[in-house]
Amino acid sequence: MRLLLVVGLIAIPLVGCDRQPSSGKPAADAPRVAASTAAAAEPAVDELRAIAKDAYIWGFPLVENYKTLYQQALDRNGPNFHAPLNAIGNSANVATPEDTAIITPNSDTPYSFLWMDLRAEPLVLSIPAIGDKRYFSVQLIDLYTFNFDYINQSVTKGEAGNYLIAGPQWKGEAPKGIDKVFRSETPFAYGLMRTQLFDPQDLDNVKRLQAQYKVQPLSAFAGTPAPPAPPAVKFPPYDAAKANGPEFFSYLAFLLPYAPLNADEAGLRDRLAKIGVVPGKPFDADRLSPAARQALQDGIKDADAELANFVATQINTDKVSSADLFGSRAQLKGNAMYRFAGAKQGIYGNSASEADYQAYFVDAKGQPLDGGRHDYVLRFAKDGLPPTNAFWSMTMYDGKTKLLVDNPLDRYLINSPMLPSLKRDPDGSIALYVQAKSPGQDKESNWLPAPTGPFYVILRNYSPRPEVVDRTWKRPPMEVSR
Known part of the structure; x- marks a missing residue:
């Protein structure tokens, strides 16, 4: 995204x-x-x-x-x-x-x-x-x-x-x-x-x-x-x-x-x-x-504050999706805040017809994700994986730098091509362990390493099926496991 x-x-x-x-x-x-x-x-x-x-x-x-x-x-x-x-x-x-x-x-x-x-x-x-x-x-x-x-x-x-x-x-x-x-x-x-x-x-x-x-x-x-x-x-x-x-x-x-x-x-x-x-x-x-220069700086701060409110009240609550933030001039219909949010938090996102992005910034209870405080788990039901015509991926990002997270496995994502190597639970579901420390050797195949601090995860779906774009398919929540 x-x-x-x-x-x-x-x-x-x-x-x-x-x-x-x-x-x-x-x-x-x-x-x-x-x-x-x-x-x-x-x-x-x-x-x-x-x-x-x-x-x-x-x-x-x-x-x-x-x-x-x-x-x-x-x-x-x-x-x-x-x-x-x-x-x-x-x-x-x-x-x-x-x-x-x-x-x-x-x-x-x-x-x-x-x-x-x-x-x-x-x-x-x-x-x-x-x-x-x-x-x-x-x-x-x-x-x-x-x-x-x-x-x-x-x-x-x-x-x-x-x-x-x-x-x-x-x-x-x-x-x-x-x-x-x-x-x-x-x-x-x-x-x-x-x-x-x-x-x-x-x-x-x-x-x-x-x-x-x-x-x-x-x-x-x-x-x-x-x-x-x-x-x-x-x-x-x-x-x-x-x-x-x-x-x-x-x-x-x-x-x-x-x-x-x-x-x-x-x-x-x-x-x-x-x-x-x-x-x-x-x-x-x-x-x-000096007063005018400070006014310009304050205006920039006001813009960032409005963006923070927009993210908290619209994006984190799924009222606005990435499909709204990226596209042609005709698709964005003059919405400068949408374009600003897309560029500020992840420039060059794809249009909805090409790729769908769903972001995890908070856990199931609405609390910001932090690998220094909690371990998390994402559990996909047996038939609940993201529907796609191409492929999907879950990618980890540092909440401060917005860049990929260095880790001992050099693993920055888990995606659909990796499905054969992921372990399934007896009921056929797949649990992804999202945490800073290893969940143990028996679970490392399903480990998405997080930093010891704020982070977010982006679910990308390339050439998504209609049920993804219209949100008929529901992503699983990010649950706190510790």
Whole structure:
């Protein structure tokens, strides 16, 4: 799920950055603009705080998305770098506690990563023949973090194909040999690719498939002259400390030229301008008065407090599911809190049609899960396993870091491919032991190791059956066993 499951621009010149004129389209070669003088005419502190709160809720997914873009495709010396823009990077193994670029990561499927710059021309992504037994998907995500489409088994039917991915400015025709065209609302987009690993012995097969994923510019695919290169972008380095304070709005101002204005958000954009967050103009938080700077920080705190309340009253009570938090712009219907919650607690969650996520944050009595205080058990009835067309998994996450949990078994999940190795009780049920210490050698096959502190567990179901999505199937409670 990443449901439970992103830069400092100050004094950094934006020479060569695209700038969004009144038409909403990025200019071809925008000049450098003077630093904002918002401090000279600041709104009242209460208004600043209110705008900052709404701006953070709406804008956090963009900034969190930029964090991953920067780490995976721009910071070549960083530990999470995979491949430059418009190239595919493959991860030859599943996620471990050492992987920190994405919170609440999926450890069932080795990833491939494709960050796309679609300003000059579309890209063509070629998928090999995968067959109908192995799950795979290419989740297409725009800068807003909307899942604008998928390339998966329902599209390819397990056969090889070529798929064109275009940005908002492309007006051309797809050439012969293209099986389907996908359009991104934003000129930068992400292709997050998952390829199912059946078991450790299957890893070489996954690697062979990953090596066959291919991307190229449309001109190269069609054998036509390449268009002119787009203007160079001065991408600011991502700084987590700045991104979580008033400088957050510097990141947002940088990203806005690449987030074309949607008419439904015009009012919010006008409010952003009132605090100096204007597309293409550097936002200098140091030019604000101390009171205004504190108001921005307080607005961020207000947004996080509203999220905490939303999680406690809506998500933890199952009034809102992960299916509500992730999807296309049309599916989310302008609900900024849903998008914020998804990005804050587990960015890049799948749309409901692709995967279902159910989170365990509390036990059967509504108390927060804590491996330092209790041992727990999840018991699936004989015929009560999660219904799926592909596979399901239960993955453990540290409640503080939202990352995988280091443990002596190097086991981060229990999933349906592991069913033959799990022990069943005499009545056919399966008990999973969720705790920090081993439940004993006779039960270790069913042990999901927890940290000695807060944790949560995500139940993922890929290609879920209807009874999962409509909640006709009920997951078992997390019971305290000690």
